[in-house]
Amino acid sequence: MTNLPMLGCxxxxxxxxxxxxxRHMTLSVQPxxxxxxxxxxxxxxxxxxxxxxxxLEPDAGEVYLLGRPFERAALGDVGATIDGPALYGHLSATENLRVHALLTGTSGERVAAVLRQVGLDGLPHQRVSTFSTGMKGRLALAIALLTDPPVVILDEPQNGLDPDGIIQLRTMIRSLAAEGRTVLVSSHQLAEVTQFADDVGILANGALVFEATTGSLTDNLEAVYLDAVQRGVA
Ligand SMILES: Nc1ncnc2c1ncn2[C@@H]1O[C@H](COP(=O)(O)OP(=O)(O)OP(=O)(O)O)[C@@H](O)[C@H]1O
Structure with missing residues (x-):
């Protein structure tokens, strides 16, 4: 039972x-x-x-988290944005984060830090119901990072972000990895992922049909992607 992935299946x-x-989805994200x-x-x-x-329960296969077979108890070490978290529209971003801090037993001191990290620190009173899509995305990211998790899973985090937000997100994702965190990001932004990802995988026809380190890509990722999805469908 050695060398199981930090995150994978x-x-x-x-x-x-x-x-x-x-069908046969196998994925391994290294620490x-x-x-x-x-x-x-x-x-x-x-x-x-x-x-x-x-x-979701898989019909077959194995799932790994923190280098061990999946256990629900380990989810406390994972921060994720998927399906959007429950946001309280009548509260501010700070108040939303305070609620999540209480629910997760996290120190309130983290609230200001993550607000700064996602660039939402200048809006102390604005209600979340008046936030744009991108602002809600930033708040979802702040909630995911609140517990300082070693594993971060982000589902299409670029959605709705303005160019500044995309650049900030890129920097933030790199800093999460520099701090030793393991990060899995789903994305449609081919050019963007080559800026922040160490590894890329392409899913088609129910399995990973291509995988490489970004540094080893000699061809343009767009060409690799089109070829891979076409092969996956064939
Ligand atoms: N709970 C569900 N019940 C029925 N079908 C589902 C369910 N969840 C996902 N699907 C179907 O499974 C397929 C894969 O969906 P999924 O959301 O995983 O795709 P995706 O790669 O994330 O797509 P996108 O890039 O559009 O977000 C889709 O056809 C979707 O309709």
Whole structure:
């Protein structure tokens, strides 16, 4: 039972109402690295993330977290943005984070730090119901980082962010890895992921059809992606 991935799965299968989404999904995210999971709409990226987070039960296969077979108790060490967290629209970002800090037993001192980290520190009173999509995305990220988790899972975090936000997110993801965290990001932003990811994987036809370190990519990721999804579908 050595060398199990910090975060990952082996031979995971998942069908919904008789329709197979994942066939033989195997993924391994190594400690301190940023892994970008790519794939077409409906390829099964979010399904994979939900299975890794124990939100969905796989039909077959193994799931690993913190270098061990998946256990729900280990989820306290994972911060994730998926499906959007429950946000209290009538409260400010700070108040929302204070509620989450209370619920997770996290020190209130983290609230100001994560607000700064996601660039929401200048809005002490604005109600979250008036936030734009990108601002809500930033708050979701702040909630994910609140407990200072060693493993971070982000589902399409660039969605709704303005160019400044995308650049800040890139820097933030790199700093999470520099601090030794393990990060899995699903994304459609091919050019962007080459800026922040150490590893890229492409999901098509229910399995990973391509995987490489970003540094080893000699071809343009766009060409690699188009070729991989076409091969996956064939
Ligand atoms: N709970 C569910 N019940 C039925 N079908 C589902 C369920 N969850 C996902 N699916 C289906 O599984 C497939 C994969 O969905 P998933 O959300 O994992 O794709 P994705 O790669 O994240 O797509 P996108 O890039 O559009 O977010 C889709 O066809 C979706 O309709």
């Amino acid at each position: 082996t031979d995971v299968a998942k069908s919904f109402h008789g329709r197979t989404v994942l 301190g690295r940023v892994y970008a999971l790519l794939g077409r709409n409906g390829a099964g990226k979010s399904t994979t993330l939900r299975i890794l987070l124990g939100l």
